[in-house]
Amino acid sequence: MRAFFQFAIFLSAIWLLAHSNASLAHAIILSSAPSAGATVSGDAVAIRLHFNSRIDHARSKLTLLAPDGTSQTLTPAADAPVDELNAEATRLSSGAWRLRWQVLSVDGHITRGDIPFTVH
Ligand SMILES: [Cu+2]
DSSP: OHHHHHHHHHHHHHHHHHHHHHHTTSOOEEEEESOTTOEEOSSOEEEEEEESSOBOGGGOEEEEEOTTSOEEEEOOOTTSOTTEEEEEEOSOOSEEEEEEEEEEBTTSOEEEEEEEEEEO
């Protein structure tokens, strides 16, 4: 019985180690188009967010915050690579925009961030 408990503790330690490594695999953004602080020309922007791990496309969100304070939800492309969150934004007025992303990585953790950019 004592050996059983020692084994259980051993398994717990392994699980904690594995999980702390897994948590390093949270979806962290590696690169984006537009990049933070970028100025883009024209009224259409191809949004490409590249992450360091696989993400759940169906449970990840993209929201565009317009210069006038309104917001719109973008539909992420279903056929994007497993580590990308992509969408097409059209008819953007000139001014300061903000792209708000929230992704669910396959390890079950949510990460989020904002990418400010200017349409010129
Ligand atoms: Cu995680």
